[in-house]
Amino acid sequence: MPRPPILPIAAAILVLAPPAGAQGPVATATPAISVDTLRSVTQELSSDAYEGRAPTTAGEEKTVSYIVKRFQAAGLKPGNKGSWTQDVPMVEIAAGNVAPFRFTGGKTPVSMAYRTEMVAATYRVTPRVQVANSDVVFVGYGITAPEKGWDDYAGVDVRGKTVVILVNDPDWQTMTRDGPFEGRAMTWYGRWPYKFENAAKHGAAAAIIVHDTEPAAYPWAVVQSSWTGPQYELDEPGNHMDQSQVIGWMQLNKAKELFASAGKDLDALSAAAKVKGFRAVPLGVKFSTGFTNAVRKSASKNVIGVLPGTSNPDDYVLYSAHWDHLGRCDAVNGDDICNGALDNASGIAGLVALAEAQAKAGAAKRSIAFLAVTAEESGLLGSRYYAEHPVYPLARTVGGVNMDVLNVNGRTRDFVLTGAGKSEIEDMARQFVTAQGRTISPEPNPERGGYYRSDHFSFAKLGVPMLDGGSGEDLEKGGKAAGQAASEDYVAHRYHKPQDEYDPKWDWSGAIQDLQVYYGLGRKLADTPTLWPNWYPTAEFRGIRDRSRAGVK
Template sequence: MKKYLNLVAPIAVILPAIALSGCDTPQSGTPHQAAQPQGFEQAYQSISSEDLRQYTKVISSDEFEGRSPTSPGEKKTLDYLTSEFKKLGLQPGNGDSFLQPVELLEITADPDITLNIGDETLPYGENMMLSTSREQELVELKDSDVVFVGYGINAPEYDWNDYAGLDVKGKTVIILVNDPGFENPDSGKFQGKTMTYYGRWTYKYEEASRQGAEAAIIVHETEPASYGWSVVANSWSGPQYGLVKQNGNMDRVAAEGWIAHEVAQNLFRHAGFNFEEEKAKAMQGPYSQALNIKASATIKSTLKKSDSYNVIATLPGSSAPDEHIIYTAHWDHLGKDPSLKGDQIYNGAQDNASGTAAALTMAKAFASLDTPPARSVSFLVVTAEEQGLLGSKYYADHPIIPLAKTVANINMDAMNILGKTKDVTVVGKGKSELEDYLEKAAKRQGRYLVEEDKPQAGYYYRSDHFSFAKKGVPALYAEGGSEPIDEATAQYRKRTSLITTGCYHQVCDEFREKWDFSGVQQDTQLLFEVGYDIANSTDWPQWSKSSEFQRPAQ
């Protein structure tokens, strides 16, 4: 479960408003067959399973201690990555440095928190989670009026505003998870079952903050959330990370959290309302209802600031070096847990030593070209993805390469270790013209594009490419599909899935010699060709008209 910091305006409003000066007027267009300098085919074929295997094995080894930000494992990881990029012949991406400092704020809430709301006294963890993103050791919520605000969405392009005519300053808002299309897919509202960013819990806290609310609490329901209560409880306990901000994040709601579905039902009943009836009204159109009850809570937190680093390396373009294609991956994972018996290291082999390995292997292929691509190609390997996309968010807020000169972002996160596939899964399929380039490269491999199997889970908003998308830079996230290339691969896939299923964010996500890296190779070659074609094109790929993101107006 991922945490992000707040935007400063509704997504539909902020993207066109971002001023990106100095950019040539982007031209829409589909990919064309670029004139390929001698060496493309050799570079493409040089992307080997063995390189990918070796990089993954090294980066996920115990020596790197689980790669937790600000830990000794980070220092070892940074030293390794900068050394490898130097060996490959890439240049430092940040002046004379391969590193970009990222100042992190660690907030650990005292679990002795009680939320008093109406007639309910809710203990921390069991069916209520509460914390703060503010840089404050003590946050108090006192007799705050409670208002149900439906889905908590302000989306002009969908003609939807749950806050219309409502003053929630100083109040506590109760919000439904997901967006109005999920449970009413035939209504024509939003994008049906496919979640928009308005359905993500991160957006709901951001919007509540913009509206001036004092606290924002989301009602958890497993199906629309796409995960159970245990995920909420595990993700929101212990240290939580954010970026250090000059204002101490005081523009954020003071308290943010979750309550379980049954708690909401009891709460509404005691307030004289039926939760399911109120939810049904909220599904039909913008809706709010004062509950005529109060909320109080005290949150005590321990604060700690520390520095972590993004890694950025660049292969300068041969004729348009100021224009960049940026590949992203995250180097971090969850570190060590000394309280565990036996294995204490979260090695993060698939998530995301494999994506970092793909970045290094791809950099090697680009560096081997006889003639560099026309545009520059940069590799941004970020920190603190697991803490809420913080490294990529910091970069997007403090770009080294101007966003106006960033043609596209291509993301690599948790590569396919289950063998070659006939299909390519496009997360957030239909969002941009980058998929035209992807389709061309997929056809070269005899593959076809498919939608992710759970678009309602909103995975497009849960990895580092999203930090670029929020700023209007077209961003692609594609990965191995689900249809094995042959029967032998199908049998391997079944065997391996039995071992790896359930290893997400667990100590069992560790390198295995029996892993088949041919699927990782296949996808790395695929994304190499996408970036190569864009880098040798004069096109500026655009978002689709149905996307909630758009390039800023020039």
């Protein structure tokens, strides 16, 4: 089948009514966005030569060099005081000799095999981890949310103990957005980094999440591929010794076996954990495991290019995407390279294509920065490091767009704002989407917690409004059924697997639609010095933004 035609955009002019704070309508000319760039960058970065683009490997060296070359060719300037890169101090921890999870003291001993039934890791920078005969406590969803009057750790001391935690939020089965934790939409409290962080705050020696495909929003194979290779953390003082000794996941069927051995019913306790006032339940069994760690400290790199502004060069509009993927991973049919073509070579391709388009249009009043960050797959580490050690002050960073997986399924009739209802930058994006004749659709899978799973979150936590949005599932060819099928097929068969490989048959016309929105939004922010989008008053990030902006003249 021939590819659907891409609408000519070289001469397109979008004239939009300004949001609050802008002075008059702004005309934004959209230069052509290169499909050849999208194809060539994605194909190159996802080739086997880059070995899956794991941080601190030879694959990183090739990746960084290639991105710098494309930024330079696009017309950008080095973005970090004359350098194209920012060092990100990293520590790599590779678990070895992982002992099975062993639970004793119940009706029968329960053992869980590494990789197939459980995975284990640690944030601690130490040569060996050992947990022996630790009391096990079921803490429901592992949430402490004072503003909601919710505390799964109330009335229990888990210091030195092992906590077993459910994935997602208590109201994830509510199909609407109603509920104490936004119903079907996953909140930060439902994400695994939060659960491990909160367990550590309560002194748990080990924290184990029960994997369940629907509330986790991905199958066990994703956990296995993501958690069985080297794990990365920022290299910080203290070596993360304040964290739990062991963090990990267990398969749902093994969790049921464990609870049955302890004389408990996992389904009944899971139902009880959904109700406010739930109290943690000691299981009366003990947990043991241990493993060695190969520790390697090194520096990964963020890549930064900039198009300097004319009249307001000290204000910055930011585009971001992560360049890393999983590197070598568990083999599938003999293939052990997780190439990460869509996730996220495509996002870097979009970053380069936008750099070309913005440079072709000429300098804007404000500076436009392009940030390719490392270690997103390891917990947003590259963006977190930049946000905590910004090259450009966050108080002078106006806002921007993050790109993580572009649409290669064709043009859509709709556009989805991930985590909608948080910032005024969404209102600006809506205008560009509407100008394309598209509608805004609700997030199709809010239970996946997408808002907290990509690099924009690192900036949001520190107050910078960043758009996370893109094509919906209502394809012009095939409608919602085809779009949903394509999305589900990717998650089930390619996401975080060696099968995420470049396909020359991909249809990039939907990506072009989205990149037009990103271009127009970024250009409007860059050419309107009076425009400072903020978070809505109810957003959790409003206070920090107000405080940071209060000191700017």
